[in-house]
Amino acid sequence: MPASPETAAPAAFAYEGPAELRDAVTAALTRVVDPEVAMSIVDVGLVYGVTLTADSATVRVTMTSAACPVADLIVDDIHDELERVLPAGCELEVELCWEPPWTPAMMSARARRFMQW
C-alpha cells in the first residue's frame, strides 16, 4: 500500500514535542515502509512514540517479529526521513522496543481496510 504525506493517517502514536513539527514528523514516519508487508510503519502500528526536544529526538518503534531481519533497514529509513524534517543539530535516536508486543489491534483503520478486516 503506497504511503504518501498527502494520505498520511493521523498520528496514532504518542507525541511529545513542538506542535508545529508534529505533522512533518508524522508524514516523514509515514513514508517509511515495512518492506515485508508493503505498508507504512505508522499504518502497521510499529511506531510507539516520538519525543522531541530542542536538541534531541527519540523514536520508539517495534517490529512484528523477533525474527525480523529488516529492523536495521527500517531504522535506517527512519533516520533518512526524519533527518530531512528535524531542525539542524537535533540528534536522533531510535529505540527498538519489544514491550508491549505488537498486535494487529495496533494497525490503522486504513491498514485494516487494506487487509480486509
Next chain:
Amino acid sequence: MRPVPHTLAPAHAVTRRRPSPSPLARLGTPLLALLVGGSLAAAVVGGLLRAGAVTTGLGDRAVVGHAALAHAALMLPGFLGTAIAIERAVAIRRRWAFATPLASGLAGVCLLAGAATTGAALFVLAALAFVVVNAVVVARQRAAHTMLLLVGALALLAGSSLFAAGGGLAAASALPWWFAFPVLTIAAERLEMTRLARRHPASLPTLAACVAALGIGAALGPFAPVAGGAAYGLALMALAAWLGVFDIARRTVRAPGLPRYMALCLLAGYAWLGVAGLAWFGMAFGCPGRDMALHALGLGFIVSMVMGHAPVILPAVAHVKLHFSGWFYLPLTLLHGSLAWRLFGGIGRPEWRSAGAALNAMAIAVFAATAAAAALAWRRRASAPGRDAAP
C-alpha cells in the same frame, strides 16, 4: 480508536543510532557472500551435470564431480542453510550466531574438496547452532511462527544428521528433512504475515496438522516408504492449499511495484508446491516423477521464494539496496516457464528435460544479473545531483 501503547519497559528497549556495519561485519559480509554464492554456483553446476545439460568441458575435474555428487547438500543446507542462517543472525544481532552460516558455508567447501565426512560434520554443527539461534528467537517471542521456525531448524538438524550418518556421500534419506527445513521456514514467515489479516479460527489447527503430517512422512520414509511418501506428498499439497487460502499475498498482489512482484513470486510458488506434493504422493505408489517432486519443490517453490524475498533481504543482510523495476519479472518468468518446459514437456523427452534444466540455471543467472543491475541503479539514483537520499 486503536490502542496506543504508552507503557514501555526500558529493559527491553535497544537504542540505535544510524546502523553502521562493524569492522567484523565489513570482513564477514564478503566472506559469507562468497560462501553463499559459491554454494549456489556449485549446486547449479552439479545440477546441470546431473540433468545431462552439461556433458563436456567441466566433467573431468574432480571438483565438478564432487559438485554433481553433492548437488542436494550444496543447494539445501549449503546455499539455503547458509543464507537463512545469515538472515536469522542479523535478526537476533548476536555475533556468535554468524558461526552458523560460516560453518554451513565451509561445509560446502569441504564437500567440493572431497572431504565429505568433514563437510557433513560441519553441516551438523551448523544445524545445531541454528537450532540454538532459533531457540533464542522463541525465547524473545513465544509465538506460533517462531516455534515453527524452530521446528524448521530441527528438520535441518535431522537431515544433516542422517547425511553425516551416511558419511556425507548419499543424500536420499536426508532429502525429506532438508526440504522440510525451507518449507517450514517459509510457512513460518508467511504465518507471521497472516497476523496482519483477520485469522480464520481453522488456520492454526490446519497448519499444525500439515506440519505434523510432513514430519510423520519424513520420519516414516526409511521404514515405510509408501505411507511415508504418501503422507509427505499430502502434507505438501495441504500446505500449498493453506498458503493459497490464508496468505496475505492474495491482498498484497493488488499493491503496485515490489509488493505485487513479491506476491506473484509467492503465489506461483504455492502452485508448484501443490505440484510437488502430487508428484511426491505419486512416487510413493511407484509413479515416475522424481524430477518433478524434487524440482517443483526446490525450484518452483523455494527458488521462487528466494527471488521474491531477495529485494527485501539483500538490503537488510548485505547492506546492498536495490532499485526495483519491471526487469525482475524477466528471471521470474524464465524460471517458471523453463520449469514447466522441463517438468511437463520433459516427460518422456530427456532432451527437453536437459534443455529445461539449462534454462532453469539461466533464470538464476539472469536473476543475479538483474539484482546486480538493480544495486547499481540504486547507487546511481542515490548519488545523482539534486538527490540527497535514497530513491
